[in-house]
Amino acid sequence: MTRQTSRNEAPAGADVATYALGLGDDVLVLAQRLSEWTARAPQLEDDVALLNIALDLVGQARNLLSLAGGRENPGRTEDDLAFWRDETEFRNAQIMELDGGDFGRTIARQFLVSAWHVPLWDGLRASTDPDLAAIAGKAVKEARYHVGYARHWLVRLGDGTPESRRRAQAGLEDVWPYVGELFEPDPVTERLVTAGAAPDPAVIEPVWREAVEAVLAEATLAVPPTVRRPTGGRRGVHTSAFGPLLAQMQHLHRSHPGASW
Amino acid sequence: MTPDGAAPDRPRADRLWEVFVRSRRGMSHTHVGSLHAFDAASALLSARDLYTRRQEGVSIWVIPSAELTASSPDEKDSFFDPAADKPYRHPTFYEVPEGLAHL
Numbered sequence: 001m002t003r004q005t006s007r008n009e010a011p012a013g014a015d016v017a018t019y020a021l022g023l024g025d026d027v028l029v030l031a032q033r034l035s036e037w038t039a040r041a042p043q044l045e046d047d048v049a050l051l052n053i054a055l056d057l058v059g060q061a062r063n064l065l066s067l068a069g070g071r072e073n074p075g076r077t078e079d080d081l082a083f084w085r086d087e088t089e090f091r092n093a094q095i096m097e098l099d100g101g102d103f104g105r106t107i108a109r110q111f112l113v114s115a116w117h118v119p120l121w122d123g124l125r126a127s128t129d130p131d132l133a134a135i136a137g138k139a140v141k142e143a144r145y146h147v148g149y150a151r152h153w154l155v156r157l158g159d160g161t162p163e164s165r166r167r168a169q170a171g172l173e174d175v176w177p178y179v180g181e182l183f184e185p186d187p188v189t190e191r192l193v194t195a196g197a198a199p200d201p202a203v204i205e206p207v208w209r210e211a212v213e214a215v216l217a218e219a220t221l222a223v224p225p226t227v228r229r230p231t232g233g234r235r236g237v238h239t240s241a242f243g244p245l246l247a248q249m250q251h252l253h254r255s256h257p258g259a260s261w
Numbered sequence: 262m263t264p265d266g267a268a269p270d271r272p273r274a275d276r277l278w279e280v281f282v283r284s285r286r287g288m289s290h291t292h293v294g295s296l297h298a299f300d301a302a303s304a305l306l307s308a309r310d311l312y313t314r315r316q317e318g319v320s321i322w323v324i325p326s327a328e329l330t331a332s333s334p335d336e337k338d339s340f341f342d343p344a345a346d347k348p349y350r351h352p353t354f355y356e357v358p359e360g361l362a363h364l
Binding site for chain 2: 043044045046048049052145148149152156
């Protein structure tokens, strides 16, 4: 992102809050999905690997939700936002909430999302908002590892046995329609792009596409055709898989409000 | 079937690797444990996730366990006991400067 003096006016706090909330909900919900592999991954080594990624994402979610809540008036804490909002108040993209399915789909989704996170955080490091820039500076290193892990597995599955290849391709096709939402323009993002506070999704998309297509070729997987583009997560419209995920994530906190350990 | 009896396109997830981690620059790699992996690349990824998640290291080596040649417990007496009564092999005549770590 090039910063120009004319674009350097401070972004509105409400816009930063909305933007951080969407990105924070993304990583919170994806972490919850990944954590479902606890004690169920194909081998112990990957059990730990997936949970490490989930914990990285929870850390990013805490930073982003704290930032979002802190910019609101009156403010809300990260816990208020994570545990006391209902389904329609969540702003994550729908790809994050999709059922993890088998290991093939989990890896396909993780690869597509991490390959988006890398240029996103990288661009956000130059944000005119210092808090966003600081969060992105930490997150980009984590995302680079996540995309490396997912790439490794996607190539192994795609260029593996007939069964692993079938599952990787099926998983890829299950999640592929939902990537479009990650690059959708919306008024808040557009204002932040103008203020130099966020990278332009239209700039990130070709970077993402090139990286993804190279790895799919290496994995001998076919780029799925785009037949439909479901959308709405950033406006609080979610898929039927989301309710049960939230119920599991929020139930303990809501049953024991204010509890700590 | 391959010569060793494994099905041809079945990945050998049961291959064992030994993991060595260097805790910081200037130190040696130290054996920290072992893990199962298909190949060197996946062994390295798993080693990172299993053995360096609390900032234990700056460098990792992975080595197939089958490639290690170890001394045999049966040879313990002939290998190690002869050193027991040779204290002159220890450099006891040197003063160790204070504050010198990792000698």
